[in-house]
Amino acid sequence: MARINPEFTNELKKFGAFDTNACYNCGNCTAVCSLSDEDNSFPRKMIRYSVLGLESEIQTSLDPWLCYYCGECSTTCPREADPGELMMSLRRWLSAKYDWTGLSGLLYKSKTASAIAFLLLLVAVVWFAAYEQFNIETVMHYGHFFEMAAITLVFTLILLPNIIHMWWLTVLKPGIKAPLFAYFKATSELVVHMFTQKRTLGCDDSQVRWVEHFILVLAYLSLLFTTVFLNWFSSQSVFVIVLGYVESVLIFLVTFDFIRRRIQKNDEVSKYSHPSDWLFVIWLFLIGLTAFVVRLFIDFNFLVNNIWLYLVHLIVMVQWALLIVPFGKWTHFLYRSFAIYFNCLTLAPQKLEKQADAL
Amino acid sequence: MPGQMKILEYDVLVIGGGIAGGESALNLANLGYNVLLVEKELSIGGKMILLSKVFPTLDCGACITTPKISEIARHPNITIFTGAEIRIITKKGEHLFEAIVSQNPRYVNIDDCTGCQLCEEACPVSVIDEYQYGLVGRKAAYIPFSIASPRAAAIDIENCTLCGACERVCPTQCIDFTQTVEEFLVKVKSVVVATGFELFDPLKIPRYGYDKFKNVTTAMHMERQLSPTRPFNSILRPGDGKLPDNIAYVLCAGSRDKSVGNPICSQVCCMYSIKQAQLLMGALPMADVTIYYLHIRAFGKGFNEFYAQSQDMGVEFIKGKIGKITEKENGNLILRYEDIEKGKVTEAEHDMVVLSIGLLPNQGISDVFDNETLQLDPFHFVDQSDILASPAKTSIEGVFVAGTASGPMDIPDSILSGGAASAETTSYLRRAAL
Numbered sequence: 001m002a003r004i005n006p007e008f009t010n011e012l013k014k015f016g017a018f019d020t021n022a023c024y025n026c027g028n029c030t031a032v033c034s035l036s037d038e039d040n041s042f043p044r045k046m047i048r049y050s051v052l053g054l055e056s057e058i059q060t061s062l063d064p065w066l067c068y069y070c071g072e073c074s075t076t077c078p079r080e081a082d083p084g085e086l087m088m089s090l091r092r093w094l095s096a097k098y099d100w101t102g103l104s105g106l107l108y109k110s111k112t113a114s115a116i117a118f119l120l121l122l123v124a125v126v127w128f129a130a131y132e133q134f135n136i137e138t139v140m141h142y143g144h145f146f147e148m149a150a151i152t153l154v155f156t157l158i159l160l161p162n163i164i165h166m167w168w169l170t171v172l173k174p175g176i177k178a179p180l181f182a183y184f185k186a187t188s189e190l191v192v193h194m195f196t197q198k199r200t201l202g203c204d205d206s207q208v209r210w211v212e213h214f215i216l217v218l219a220y221l222s223l224l225f226t227t228v229f230l231n232w233f234s235s236q237s238v239f240v241i242v243l244g245y246v247e248s249v250l251i252f253l254v255t256f257d258f259i260r261r262r263i264q265k266n267d268e269v270s271k272y273s274h275p276s277d278w279l280f281v282i283w284l285f286l287i288g289l290t291a292f293v294v295r296l297f298i299d300f301n302f303l304v305n306n307i308w309l310y311l312v313h314l315i316v317m318v319q320w321a322l323l324i325v326p327f328g329k330w331t332h333f334l335y336r337s338f339a340i341y342f343n344c345l346t347l348a349p350q351k352l353e354k355q356a357d358a359l
Numbered sequence: 360m361p362g363q364m365k366i367l368e369y370d371v372l373v374i375g376g377g378i379a380g381g382e383s384a385l386n387l388a389n390l391g392y393n394v395l396l397v398e399k400e401l402s403i404g405g406k407m408i409l410l411s412k413v414f415p416t417l418d419c420g421a422c423i424t425t426p427k428i429s430e431i432a433r434h435p436n437i438t439i440f441t442g443a444e445i446r447i448i449t450k451k452g453e454h455l456f457e458a459i460v461s462q463n464p465r466y467v468n469i470d471d472c473t474g475c476q477l478c479e480e481a482c483p484v485s486v487i488d489e490y491q492y493g494l495v496g497r498k499a500a501y502i503p504f505s506i507a508s509p510r511a512a513a514i515d516i517e518n519c520t521l522c523g524a525c526e527r528v529c530p531t532q533c534i535d536f537t538q539t540v541e542e543f544l545v546k547v548k549s550v551v552v553a554t555g556f557e558l559f560d561p562l563k564i565p566r567y568g569y570d571k572f573k574n575v576t577t578a579m580h581m582e583r584q585l586s587p588t589r590p591f592n593s594i595l596r597p598g599d600g601k602l603p604d605n606i607a608y609v610l611c612a613g614s615r616d617k618s619v620g621n622p623i624c625s626q627v628c629c630m631y632s633i634k635q636a637q638l639l640m641g642a643l644p645m646a647d648v649t650i651y652y653l654h655i656r657a658f659g660k661g662f663n664e665f666y667a668q669s670q671d672m673g674v675e676f677i678k679g680k681i682g683k684i685t686e687k688e689n690g691n692l693i694l695r696y697e698d699i700e701k702g703k704v705t706e707a708e709h710d711m712v713v714l715s716i717g718l719l720p721n722q723g724i725s726d727v728f729d730n731e732t733l734q735l736d737p738f739h740f741v742d743q744s745d746i747l748a749s750p751a752k753t754s755i756e757g758v759f760v761a762g763t764a765s766g767p768m769d770i771p772d773s774i775l776s777g778g779a780a781s782a783e784t785t786s787y788l789r790r791a792a793l
Contacts, residue, residue, distance in 0.1 A: 031683065033682075041697055078615060
């Protein structure tokens with residue numbers, strides 16, 4: 001027996017949702033959605049679950065991750081219940097649920113907590129630099145070391161356990177028994193979707209959104225590789241230097257356009273911006289911009305006298321790596337692609353049954 | 360120039376000659392009041408006279424309307440202006456309103472016209488017939504429709520080529536191209552607003568493909584095809600004239616939908632769709648009819664039984680709002696919706712789609728009041744200032760509202776509302792006499 005929790009929509013409002021209770025269950029949103037199909041009919045069911053407060057049904061569902069937010073459902077909703085933004089809020093809520101530390105939920109819900117966390121890290125970096133007597137060599141050395149350590153620790157301590165938690169919630173808990181080979185077979189889907197986000201192409205809106213996002217993901221991942229493993233800031237290789245420049249320019253150009261759209265609010269997808277959305281695009285923009293300028297200063301030999309610039313970059317990096325990546329919007333990169341991976345597993349047994357019936 | 364205008368005096372001015380305005384006028388006239396009934400169309404009878412059978416009794420709409428209409432037309436206490444509009448209404452004091460009514464030229468002398476239709480035969484100009492909702496054509500010299508009242512010709516001067524053919528064949532020489540707009544100053548003691556409704560324009564929902572897909576039509580078109588004065592004597596789908604055998608009704612097309620600016624229920628679409636489905640079962644015995652609904656609102660007397668009857672007759676009801684419609688090469692249509700009971704996105708093919716379009720306010724009447732404000736409700740219908748105790752009362756004392764001018768309602772309610780307005784008008788007039 002399901003237990004109804006009318007307070008749940010109020011909880012969701014903290015994650016960005018609007019007047020979810022206005023929904024009268026006509027199913028228009030599901031019918032206009034070009035990604036919705038017979039196996040995964042959304043978003044109406046998710047709205048119903050939210051209105052009733054059936055948390056466990058939402059936690060075990062992958063549907064919020066299968067929506068790529070074209071906004072058609074919100075534009076045409078007869079009750080202006082904003083199903084598109086509800087799905088977005090559910091993704092934030094789910095990210096918080098998957099996170100074993102609970103910090104995600106705190107940062108999503110509270111602006112004050114976010115501000116304190118960002119401020120603490122700023123102070124920590126400046127304090128550390130002061131401790132090292134603002135020696136550019138050592139600060140940069142530890143900065144590079146930090147990047148490597150952060151990647152390893154955040155991944156093993158936070159992200160990996162969270163993905164396992166997500167797997168437990170969405171695959172094991174609903175009792176989906178996927179054969180081992182299904183896990184192997186679906187890996188290709190995982191990789192393809194992680195790096196291309198090609199499901200966005202199924203949306204009815206302009207494909208510019210996908211192209212920009214695709215460029216951003218590739219530029220971001222390769223800049224990460226260039227700075228961490230090719231040690232861009234200390235590299236002498238012209239190829240590596242130019243590569244880093246191109247990547248960082250792409251990042252701040254694309255994120256600049258994203259910020260512009262969020263300010264202009266012309267299309268449904270950028271109409272509403274939760275603080276976590278602003279932090280994500282602005283910090284990514286700052287990473288691209290400061291990395292670019294730092295390397296420029298290195299090349300023109302200005303950095304030695306301008307250590308503050310590297311400090312700005314380091315502060316942005318530290319806040320990004322310790323807050324936005326593990327507990328913020330960055331996680332959608334993993335959860336979205338793993339949702340498609342887990343969804344393949346849930347589909348597999350049904351498809352096998354169908355084949356068996358045919359035989 | 361008011362000084363040069365012809366001055367007319369009546370007890371009551373009724374604006375709108377539909378079933379609600381007609382009922383008010385008739386009641387008031389029977390009580391001995393002199394009534395001026397002003398109708399902007401060329402015939403009185405409003406929307407109801409164009410309908411087929413009406414729910415929930417399946418009585419023929421015209422068979423109820425026409426006797427009433429001819430009673431109104433013959434009544435010694437009622438003067439009717441058709442093709443006329445109210446320019447301005449000024450409240451001069453208690454029980455005194457002055458209205459300027461302009462009579463648009465019909466170019467036909469109604470009193471002399473015998474309705475012989477010779478002018479229609481002679482007229483060389485063919486245009487789309489708006490009274491048949493564009494299903495067929497008519498001439499530029501025409502009788503609006505067969506059961507129009509007055510059943511007199513009119514010249515559509517916008518499309519007329521002034522060839523004079525009608526004038527030459529007219530046996531009573533009633534065609535007069537020299538007519539111009541004539542204005543009257545009307546003094547009345549009370550006003551009844553019965554301006555009715557407008558139909559929702561389905562072009563506002565582009566994803567339903569109205570006008571783009573030929574076989575997507577509206578319930579009013581279907582109403583004309585089903586009515587006794589129907590143009591084809593059969594039901595044809597507009598794309599290719601094929602007899603449809605799998606018809607879909609899309610409910611809440613333009614009602615209860617904030618995204619198209621009409622958040623309220625139109626109150627009649629569920630029932631008229633169920634009615635049309637039953638009539639289709641008779642007209643096309645082999646056809647399947649499916650009604651896609653959000654919630655069936657069968658709240659009136661005998662309505663739920665009528666709904667159950669349609670289910671017994673084999674009308675299929677599916678819960679789910681149609682999200683979008685696409686057209687196949689053969690003109691058939693694919694309807695995409697979420698089957699709410701199954702919770703799954705579904706697509707269904709139909710060879711004809713009827714949009715059950717909603718009712719919108721007929722705007723503009725509040726602008727004619729000069730020195731008083733006729734309050735409108737948030738949805739632009741005339742506001743009923745005391746909806747429970749005196750439902751016909753408006754924000755202006757002495758101005759009463761009847762029928763769908765105050766909000767969407769069905770025919771029985773419109774006639775009741777017309778009755779209420781006439782009763783409240785009477786009590787207002789009696790107070791003047793005392």
